[in-house]
Amino acid sequence: MTNILVYALHYEGAFNKNSLGAVSEAARLAAEIGGEAHALVLGSKAELTDELCGTLGTYGATTVHRAEGPEGLSQPVVDAMAKVISDGGHGYALFGGGLLGFEIGAGLVARLDAGVTMEVTAVNARDGKLVAERPILQDSSISDVEYRSSVGVIIGRLNAFEIVERGSGAAAVVDVDYELSEWSTKATMVQRGEQRGADVNIEDADILIAGGRGLGKAEGFEALEALAGSLGGAVAATRAVVDAGWYSYSAQIGQTGKTVAPKLYLAAGISGAIQHKVGMQSSENIVAINKDSNAPIFEFSDLGIVGDLNKIVPKLTEAVKAKKGS
Amino acid sequence: MKICVLVKEVPDAAVEKRIDPSTGRMDRSGEKNLNPFDTHAIEAAMQLKEGGELEVDEVVAVTMGPDSALRALHKAVSLGADRSVHLSDEALAGSDVNGTGYALAQALATEAPDLVLLGQQSDDGECYTIGAVVADHLRAPSLTQVIKIDVEDGRLRCERQAEYGYDTVLVELPAVISVGDAINEPRYPSLKAIMGAKKKPLAKVAAGDVGIAPDRVGYDNARAHCGAFHDPPAKSAGQIIEDEDTNETVEKIVAWLDERKLI
Numbered sequence: 116m117t118n119i120l121v122y123a124l125h126y127e128g129a130f131n132k133n134s135l136g137a138v139s140e141a142a143r144l145a146a147e148i149g150g151e152a153h154a155l156v157l158g159s160k161a162e163l164t165d166e167l168c169g170t171l172g173t174y175g176a177t178t179v180h181r182a183e184g185p186e187g188l189s190q191p192v193v194d195a196m197a198k199v200i201s202d203g204g205h206g207y208a209l210f211g212g213g214l215l216g217f218e219i220g221a222g223l224v225a226r227l228d229a230g231v232t233m234e235v236t237a238v239n240a241r242d243g244k245l246v247a248e249r250p251i252l253q254d255s256s257i258s259d260v261e262y263r264s265s266v267g268v269i270i271g272r273l274n275a276f277e278i279v280e281r282g283s284g285a286a287a288v289v290d291v292d293y294e295l296s297e298w299s300t301k302a303t304m305v306q307r308g309e310q311r312g313a314d315v316n317i318e319d320a321d322i323l324i325a326g327g328r329g330l331g332k333a334e335g336f337e338a339l340e341a342l343a344g345s346l347g348g349a350v351a352a353t354r355a356v357v358d359a360g361w362y363s364y365s366a367q368i369g370q371t372g373k374t375v376a377p378k379l380y381l382a383a384g385i386s387g388a389i390q391h392k393v394g395m396q397s398s399e400n401i402v403a404i405n406k407d408s409n410a411p412i413f414e415f416s417d418l419g420i421v422g423d424l425n426k427i428v429p430k431l432t433e434a435v436k437a438k439k440g441s
Numbered sequence: 442m443k444i445c446v447l448v449k450e451v452p453d454a455a456v457e458k459r460i461d462p463s464t465g466r467m468d469r470s471g472e473k474n475l476n477p478f479d480t481h482a483i484e485a486a487m488q489l490k491e492g493g494e495l496e497v498d499e500v501v502a503v504t505m506g507p508d509s510a511l512r513a514l515h516k517a518v519s520l521g522a523d524r525s526v527h528l529s530d531e532a533l534a535g536s537d538v539n540g541t542g543y544a545l546a547q548a549l550a551t552e553a554p555d556l557v558l559l560g561q562q563s564d565d566g567e568c569y570t571i572g573a574v575v576a577d578h579l580r581a582p583s584l585t586q587v588i589k590i591d592v593e594d595g596r597l598r599c600e601r602q603a604e605y606g607y608d609t610v611l612v613e614l615p616a617v618i619s620v621g622d623a624i625n626e627p628r629y630p631s632l633k634a635i636m637g638a639k640k641k642p643l644a645k646v647a648a649g650d651v652g653i654a655p656d657r658v659g660y661d662n663a664r665a666h667c668g669a670f671h672d673p674p675a676k677s678a679g680q681i682i683e684d685e686d687t688n689e690t691v692e693k694i695v696a697w698l699d700e701r702k703l704i
């Protein structure tokens with residue numbers, strides 16, 4: 116019997132969607148390898164009520180291990196998960212896409228001498244073991260990764276695992292008796308989840324005009340706003356330009372931003388890094404403008420324009436206006 | 442105090458990376474360069490040294506890799522590192538994240554730095570994990586993807602974007618911090634620094650020198666084993682327009698959008 120332990124991230128009273136996907140996936144896989152899916156949550160007990168934790172049963176977790184500890188940091192979770200795995204003999208630790216999962220998974224690699232696979236897009240059960248599919252080299256090839264360690268760490272790609280309600284009732288909640296390692300207490304959260312820039316709504320837009328570092332400067336977004344205005348859409352951004360302070364975090368698409376699937380996603384000056392792609396690849400129509408013909412974004416766009424956005428975008432705005440006026 | 446910066450040699454971005462079908466490993470022949478993400482880590486170290494709020498005595502570049510990785514160290518030194526350490530051993534070839542993180546931690550433990558800085562990702566491996574693996578081995582606090590570091594009472598006040606927005610975290614030293622590429626604009630090395638790079642001290646160390654257990658590293662001891670490679674589901678290639686006459690290009694885009702009722 117091989118059990119799977121999933122880290123379920125929560126924030127302000129709700130579980131992260133990617134964590135729910137991971138719990139669902141663990142339940143599916145556990146059934147195939149003859150084990151159970153368990154979840155680990157960490158935070159304040161006041162917030163992590165029996166009721167909230169129990170809801171993970173809906174997605175197939177049979178037991179929820181609840182640890183008290185500081186939220187939003189990875190190393191306390193490593194301590195708690197390592198304890199639960201050592202006591203319970205879990206064969207795998209599974210994470211949904213995001214950022215903390217990478218850090219926690221990596222910590223477990225060191226702590227438990229485990230093998231790890233990241234950016235996993237699918238997991239298959241084979242002879243009672245799990246095999247992780249990991250796309251490599253800009254998604255041009257997929258590698259099947261097998262584990263040769265008593266614990267295998269699987270870090271999913273954003274949105275890789277589907278949320279499935281299995282309706283198996285509430286999960287049992289047990290408190291974890293663990294100790295924070297000394298170094299886990301040496302990082303302290305000062306402020307969490309700060310929203311930088313204006314709060315904009317991009318999720319309801321049918322058309323998104325997204326900009327990246329190729330815009331050259333914050334003012335570059337003005338031309339995109341004009342184009343979005345002409346098409347009746349909203350403006351989105353990459354992490355690179357949000358980190359640079361050029362645009363609002365609330366408009367960021369990708370691994371640590373939003374996931375969208377509009378009718379049209381027009382990307383201007385965006386290279387198409389995996390962490391951006393995972394947040395927009397389900398868009399119905401993808402158009403990319405990039406001056407580098409080798410940019411990865413052309414690998415997954417429906418219409419690619421190799422050229423300078425500074426020349427193309429203003430003219431495109433005029434042409435759209437003219438078309439609409441006609 | 443001492444800052445160690447982890448640097449890696451990667452295939453040049455302009456070179457197409459591929460898997461060697463006969464070995465199942467990445468083909469690492471061809472033009473190579475210092476991982477561009479690591480130049481941000483070196484720059485961060487230099488800014489801490491020059492900022493004067495921490496008394497930084499030296500910045501040491503550390504790499505694990507074959508002989509050719511020397512060039513990445515020369516580049517790191519030309520960007521400001523005072524000396525470098527080259528962990529190189531046939532026994533390390535083909536190590537996975539588990540083995541690489543362990544081996545690097547062993548090399549770092551010998552140096553006993555107050556701060557380890559590294560890049561957000563390697564351009565070829567793209568694992569995003571080495572920092573956190575190294576940190577746990579070194580029993581140090583760690584944070585990845587940091588885009589701002591301020592010194593506050595001998596501690597580091599770090600900012601980074603996580604899944605719900607920006608987090609600010611205070612980290613005590615010694616620590617392991619991976620920096621995002623938005624943290625700084627790396628400087629260009631001066632001609633003098635490039636010329637002088639080969640004269641800076643460089644220590645070549647073998648696995649045994651830093652107490653690396655042979656059964657924890659190398660291809661045969663990888664805890665995660667890359668098996669079969671297969672192609673992703675085929676996706677029909679999109680249409681490409683080379684912009685020569687912008688008026689014409691724009692006309693084509695509008696027609697394309699119109700056909701799909703997007704205007």
Ligand SMILES: Cc1cc2nc3c(=O)[nH]c(=O)nc-3n(C[C@H](O)[C@H](O)[C@H](O)COP(=O)(O)OP(=O)(O)OC[C@H]3O[C@@H](n4cnc5c(N)ncnc54)[C@H](O)[C@@H]3O)c2cc1C
Binds near residue numbers: 354
């Ligand atoms: C853990 C982690 C999480 C991340 N989360 C996210 C996330 O949520 N969202 C996200 O977007 N990224 C995320 N990233 C960052 C991601 O890896 C990329 O660095 C980022 O998406 C790059 O943004 P960009 O395309 O704007 O910039 P670049 O990669 O620098 O691309 C700029 C592009 O503009 C083109 N260009 C330049 N000038 C012009 C011009 N005049 N005309 C036309 N084209 C031009 C260039 O050819 C280039 O392709 C994350 C990374 C990590 C490691």
Ligand SMILES: Nc1ncnc2c1ncn2[C@@H]1O[C@H](COP(=O)(O)O)[C@@H](O)[C@H]1O
Binds near residue numbers: 506545560
């Ligand atoms: N072989 C190596 N030698 C030195 N540093 C490395 C090595 N591999 C990875 N790193 C460091 O770890 C960072 C993250 O790499 P990765 O986890 O592979 O994406 C890189 O930017 C480097 O700073």
